[in-house]
Amino acid sequence: MITNRQYCTFFLDDQCFGLDVLQVQEIVRGQPLTPVPLAHPSVRGLINLRGQIVTAIDLRERLALPPRPRDQQPVNVVVQTDDGAVSLLVDEIGDVLEVTEQQFERPPETLRGAARDLIQGVYKLADRLLVILDPKLIVSLPTARHG
């Protein structure tokens, strides 16, 4: 079936989000982060991904969700972008889900704020909603002009 798509799912503040599985490179845990002063608040730092230096963006911050509890270690979802790999920090990883086109719906008009532009749509699963994010827009932060 052409219309069936697979999504890598993960959790942020107990909500379920998904990214196209083809764009997710890998999942990494427990990477030491080097913070970058003066950067966009979403940038949590830099990680060393086998010799490659990768920017880590906190999805909670990016989606204007409440900050992660201090004792909770984030998980890196590394996505491929035009500018190389970028890591997205999430709370916990879920399964890879296959969904059908019938379950899809555009984001409701009442959805406002920072998250509005970053959400491609919603899949209505049996027990919950799966929010699909646009990786391209998520990694393109407004250019920091602090320097």
Added chain:
Amino acid sequence: MSNSEILREFLLETQENLALLDSDLVTLEQHPTDKNTLAQVFRTFHSVKGTAGFMGLVQLQAVAHSAESLLSKLRAGELRFDPTIATALLQVVDAIRELLASIESSGGEGSADFSALIAEVDRLREAAASEASVTRPAERAPSLPPPAIEEMSGPPLIAPPMIVPAARPQTTVAQFPGPPPAGFASPSAVTLVAPDAEAIADPPAATSSEIRSTSVADSSIRVDVGLLDKLMTLMGELVLARNQILRSSAAVEEGGFLDAVQRLNRLTTELQASVMKTRMQPIGNVLSKFPRVVRDLALACGKQVRFEIEGQDTELDKTLLEAIRDPLTHLVRNAIDHGIESPELRKSRGKPEEGRLKVVARHEGGKVIVEITDDGGGIDTDRVRDKAVTAKLVSPEDAARMSRQEILRLIFLPGFSTAERVTQFSGRGVGMDVVRTNIERIGGTVDIESPPGLGTTIRTKIPLTLAIIPALIIVSGGQRYAIPQVSLLELVRLDAAQTLIGIERLHGVPVYRLRGTLLPLVFLDEQLQLAATRGAADDLNIIILHADDRPFGLVVDAIRDTEEIVVKPLQNQLKGISVFAGAAIMGDGRVALVLDVLGIAQRAHVLSNARSRVRGEQELPAAPPTNEGQTLLLFAPRGGGQMAIPLSQVARLEEFPRGSIEHLGDRQVVPYRGEILPLVDVSQALESLRSGGPARRTDRSGEASDSVAVVVYTAGDQRIGLIVGRILDIVHDQIAARSRANRPGVLFTAIVQNKVTEFLDVAAIVREVTTDLLSGTSSPMTRIQHS
């Protein structure tokens, strides 16, 4: 081997040969009887012709053939090599380049018509033949396509292929007696006689792949640059992995393992050196182009230039070599176009008619120095100053105060050009600033020396390689940062007691005195907006850095050690942060940010714009301005600190009882010698200059003194009294160390009588007040932007 592979190989090899042809032909022009070079040139044309015929490239074959025929006459001694022939042959080289470029890009020879050129070359050859037939009537000129194979059978060509060393100890090119003979410029050949000189100098087909040896020697192979780049990246990773292992091996006791680690260490170091070497290329690869550039340009400008190259063997990284090609070419062109005078002018100045242009390359202190020296008229600083003022690059006041060296550096500002006319070659106003930017982008520097009338030397310093750099690791706000060691001057550590004495404040700006020089201090944690982790009782670590020749002190929490790092660029999300040059993976596998010293200096306003960069020169401790010392009036403004006015600007010192001062609206005046003397409160004026608003009237009722010290200053026919606070002293001092002012109304800061002293910009203060008189408010135009 497929057809396209053969074609590629042919293109590559021919392009290499063409690069040599340029310099060989110029050498021949000087030594017309040099048989070896002649044979070499002949052979090159011959092989181009042969391969072109084989590949079915008709135009290329015809062009190469005409040159070959002419050369066979030269080789036989029937014709003497002269500048006319050189010009024609060089044009053949250009034609071949054009054809090759077309073949490379489109696969075909294109539509360019070279029949005029061929006719011209044939004419030169025929001229030889008819000449020969006059002197030796028995011999007949050969009919058109002479059998090349027979020509080849002469003894000199049977000899094994000769390798012409690309790096000759010294190449001299001389004597271009004016423009090419008129006879050559026949109407049919006009377009070829006056080709676009830019195109000659930067032939599109002359691509990056010249390798030193002319022959495809068995001992060398061609390697794709991309592969070398990859090797270099991997090497960087290996060095880091080695560092990681070295670090963790400290905890291991087992002897065998430690031995292995040591061996790994040694091998990696050696491997690193070898891999670096694969990328090293002699600078001669770039310099060998210059004889031709010089020749063409000198000819076009009607100048005589003797060109010398030294140190062609000096090696540097291929990437850097590519990066300096254009800047160096530009500098060489400038030297001929603007530097060396016309023969007549040189004669009238008592110099030999032939100018000298010298390019010297050498290693020095881990850098490559390239000096370009001409013995021309030097840079006319008055003209530079005028141009800079006309182009509004500096204000007339600033320009008037500049030293010779500062004025020289003005030519590096964007938009500067002194060329009276825009020539084909230079004078478009995009020159020296581009040179400077390009050199600085690869971590190099440009300096200029020009003693009046004695020519100009431009010295560029270029790092050997970019890939792996030594860096100092420091800590600030609990995080590690790397500082490239090239920017590092020295480290200073102050204990708590020294900190109290050593750090002075100039209107809230911290400065430190380093051997008598005032050094602005920048706190890294402040700049990066980190939480300060430094206690008041902690030692202070100051890293003395130079950004753009401007030294400043960077205060950090701790200094670790030096490490070799591979700087990697930051991703797009972090591109806008100018204080970071990139990031690097450290020995422990963690990432550390690499600081951009220039970016930090700019962020901290240690240097802010082009103007302050030029001014920065005067702040270097090395060369104090040529003053024999001057007499200064020292005073203490109400805001605190010490200020100075040169006594030469002071007409009189007066003391007025406070009661005699009268108020006229916002202004204060005092009767003085039958006139009304307007008074300016220096402290207030400084405040108003800074804030931009009119001077506030401050409540001075609390002041103890009953009298006011006033410096009477004469501006034109107007007298003005400056209320200076307390007059301290009049001293005679040499102002050894100056530092840039940090607020408007101050010219510069220096140490006088062992105290940090600000030099009052009287002119600015007076301007502020005189516009005040005219308009009633202070005009923003009178404000001087120092930062």
